[in-house]
Amino acid sequence: MRGKQTVLIIIAVLGWLTLFTQLYLIIENRQASIPETIIRYFSFFTILSNILVAASATYLLLKNNTVNPLFDVKNITAITVYITVVGLVYNIILRQLWHPQGLQKWVDESLHTIIPVLFIAFWFIYVPKSVLQWKHIFKWLLFPFLYLIIILIRGNFSDYYPYPFINVTGIGYQATFINCMGMIIVFILFSLLFVAIGKMKNKRIQKINSIL
Numbered sequence: 331m332r333g334k335q336t337v338l339i340i341i342a343v344l345g346w347l348t349l350f351t352q353l354y355l356i357i358e359n360r361q362a363s364i365p366e367t368i369i370r371y372f373s374f375f376t377i378l379s380n381i382l383v384a385a386s387a388t389y390l391l392l393k394n395n396t397v398n399p400l401f402d403v404k405n406i407t408a409i410t411v412y413i414t415v416v417g418l419v420y421n422i423i424l425r426q427l428w429h430p431q432g433l434q435k436w437v438d439e440s441l442h443t444i445i446p447v448l449f450i451a452f453w454f455i456y457v458p459k460s461v462l463q464w465k466h467i468f469k470w471l472l473f474p475f476l477y478l479i480i481i482l483i484r485g486n487f488s489d490y491y492p493y494p495f496i497n498v499t500g501i502g503y504q505a506t507f508i509n510c511m512g513m514i515i516v517f518i519l520f521s522l523l524f525v526a527i528g529k530m531k532n533k534r535i536q537k538i539n540s541i542l
Contacts (some may be wrong), residue, residue, distance in 0.1 A: 334456045338387045341448050345384030348440040349377065355434055366488075373484070373492045375477055376420070379412040380441055383449050403461050407528070408470040410453040411520050415474075417446030419516075427494065459528030467521040474517050478510050 353371055360367040371377060386401045386409055393401075420442035430438050481496060491497040495509040 334452075335391065337448065337452050337456070338391045341445065341452065342384055342387040342391060344440060344448075345380055345387060345445055348437055348445065349380055349384060351433065352377070352437050352441065355437065370490060370492065373481060373490070375412075375474070375492075376416050376441055378477070379409070379416045380445060382409045383413050383445060387449075387452075403458055404466050404469075406457055407453065407459070407462060407466075407524055408473070408521075410449060410457075411470060411517065411524055412473065413446045413449050414520055414524075415513075415516055417442055419513075423495070424493070453524075454527070460532045462525045462528035462532075464522075464525055467518065467525065470521050471514065471517055475514065478513070482506070482510075 353368075356371050357364060357367055362370065386406055389401045425442075478496065481492065482498065485491045485496075485498060489499055491499070494500060495513075496506050498506050501509075
């Protein structure tokens with residue numbers, strides 16, 4: 331249990347520190363008013379996913395045997411899917427588009443690489459998976475689906491899109507729609523993968539227990 335608590339402490343402290351540092355940096359280097367800049371900060375799926383990671387790690391550290399359905403095993407797995415996609419999309423697609431320096435580089439690596447890897451490892455090692463079912467995937471898709479809808483609606487009025495692959499102004503509605511469908515498919519695939527991993531681990535545990 332000490333190992334689990336250590337990992338959660340690292341994730342929680344690193345998560346909140348990085349999030350607040352990113353907020354400071356985006357305000358310090360803002361190109362719009364402070365209220366608009368704060369809205370833009372929360373417009374990034376990266377930020378929202380890392381908030382969920384930091385909040386869930388904090389809750390699991392402090393829960394004192396209380397049960398919060400927001401951070402049950404099913405939703406912890408959903409958050410793991412979200413932060414996995416964040417890390418992969420950034421490192422495969424977005425990393426080459428800009429080259430941050432100094433403190434911003436550290437924040438970038440933390441949000442998109444270090445925290446995702448730590449949380450995936452935490453899920454794989456410590457999160458019980460016996461309750462995971464294929465049907466849970468439909469609920470997990472609600473968050474990214476609603477995110478895309480809200481961002482596109484707001485972008486229509488503000489002309490601000492946090493990611494180039496959903497920038498209607500730059501690439502048009504057809505390409506944006508195709509990219510959105512592609513992102514949903516990615517979420518589905520990783521959701522299937524995590525449930526499959528959970529089922530395989532659970533089957534392996536049951537097999538070992540039956541032998542013993």
